[in-house]
Amino acid sequence: MLNRRSFLTTSSLAAISLATPGLLGRASAQGAALKIGVPVPISGAFAANGKFATIGAQMAAEEVAKAHGIEVSTLDLDTEGKPATAVRKVQDALAQDGIKLFAGGILSSESLAMGKEIERGGGSFMTTAGADEITGPDCNKATFRWSVPTFGAIDQTVRPIIDALPEAKRWYTITPQYVFGDGLLNAAKAVFAEKGIEHVGNSYHSLTDKEFSGYLTNAISAQPDVLLLLNFGAQSSDTLRQAVSFGLKQRMTIVVAWASGLEQFEALGPDICEGVYFGAQYWHGADTPLNRELVARVQEKHGFNPNYSFAGSYIISKLLLDAAAKAGSAEGSAVIGQLEGLKYTGLTGEEEIRAADHQVIKDYYLLKGKAKDAMAGKDDYVDIISSGKSFLSAEQSGCKMTA
């Protein structure tokens, strides 16, 4: 049986043999009835997320092809995690490949930029990126978002932890300085104010930082009860790893508000994850019908458990492709019409696409790292502490959808 690493090794080898990962998609896209672009970072700091996302989209394409009896193909578009590159790749896919369906955009900045471009090009786009603006003030007719935005992520992590740890009154935050980080920070400050929590300090850092010891020294000197990490991906792993090496786990509670789930836990290992709280969009152990099916299928096909990057990409690709298949067209207006107001059984349970702002209403999870000897299997890193739906109303989100 293949494990996750060997699977990715094989797929990387195949991709390299074709010069770029995108060529594989282009090769298979010839003569397809439905094509979906997968604009995700396949190189750069967020490449691990992007590579799982392309496999998840591929699996969705295969399932939709089988269910509807049509040809479906994916086209991987390496955004490199850069908005300008993402926009250029999407423009090329719209103009040269005739693609109208796009599922991807792991970073908020690239998703915001691509959404506008895809709307101009008459397509439709679903993303897993987190910034409130995507379905808020910067919403548009073509863009849908599956992930719970920053408001809900904070509400479902910070609030239950404050309730569970009433003595922990002093919180310190470490925040990446871009739209996503500011979204999380503003939401956290609002909950702190409401709950009477003292926000004893915040350290902003750039998107390229890898060394967090200076920020951790700031945090230590502020003597908080809780250290809230508001960064994402490799940066949150680096911060957490370095925080644990500074012995902060023994001195304060550590919370990662937006973890990328299984792939992050695998990279960190159980010793670092133990006792840390993680907010997560998806967990393969969630007990819902579609998730149980997906886990079984991914185990059967790939020999590993789906992680957030895989599952998020799978579900957004599937929603778009199913909508296009039902509409009989990949044109934006037809797909949008199918998706608005759609209620369906999703990976987190009952999910709904709110027509007013194109936000999917779904659960967000609060997880807590287990001790290594308490793990039932190699992927059993965490317990689900709680889950729930927290969203601003469509009016509060600031979305003014134009037809």
Place this chain on the structure above:
Amino acid sequence: MIYLFQILNGIGLGMLYFLLAVGLSVIFGLLQFVNFAHGAFYLLGAYLTFDLTQRGFSFWAAMPMATLIVAGIAAAIEALLLHRIYKLPHTFHILVTVGLALVIQELVIIAWGPLGGSVPAPEGLQGVVIAGDFIYPQYRLFTIGFTAVLAGLLWWLLEGTRLGAIVRGGSESPSNMALLGYNTMRINTAVFGFGAGLAGLAGALAAPIRGVEPFMGVEALSVAFVVVVIGGMGSYTGALVAGLLVGIVQSVMTTVWPEGARLMIYLGMALVIATMPRGLLGRA
């Protein structure tokens, strides 16, 4: 008080930056070769340490093994490929070594996958030192001491031994050294392997602090170049001074102006280029 802590933390960072940059500086100083694959050798050193510890080797065994393997691989690459382009303009050095770095990076992904990993600090160095409000990991303290000793050894090796004199002679007057019966091609291969081995050692030492991930070499290369440019291309002492300076500035700025901490490093480099084109201690 916080600034004192940040300076202490910056010294720790700076020693790591010195180790990262000194190999690059040695290669440029002795071979006049611009090595953009330096970060990739750092990456390789970190991943080999990760792999060897996963296979059950202790960190103390994995660190020298990784260093020697990286040095051996680099020496082989120099002997097979790089020595052919020494006499070409620096742009060719950059083109070839950037390509080499990309190949190494992709090979790392093929071998170990796109996900990163963690390397635990060695037994006995997993705790922290507490002094008042200041907390510092024991392993980071170890890296400061280890790198300081290594810095002294390197200086003695290059400046105070016959071997160092031969290496310096090979770089300054290869024809005279050849007349004296020395094989300058072998000297160059050894120097390149030695410089890359230092990058591998930096990667091995950094692995318990930073973990490993396939793109860590890119950031390491940029820091190494900043340190070498500020210190002076080819200057051993310059690399030490600049490494400490960059580490301290970065650390202190995380308190003064956190969002500009990284920016200040590059601004500092730009300032040095504008006012002292050869760097703080670069040779004329």
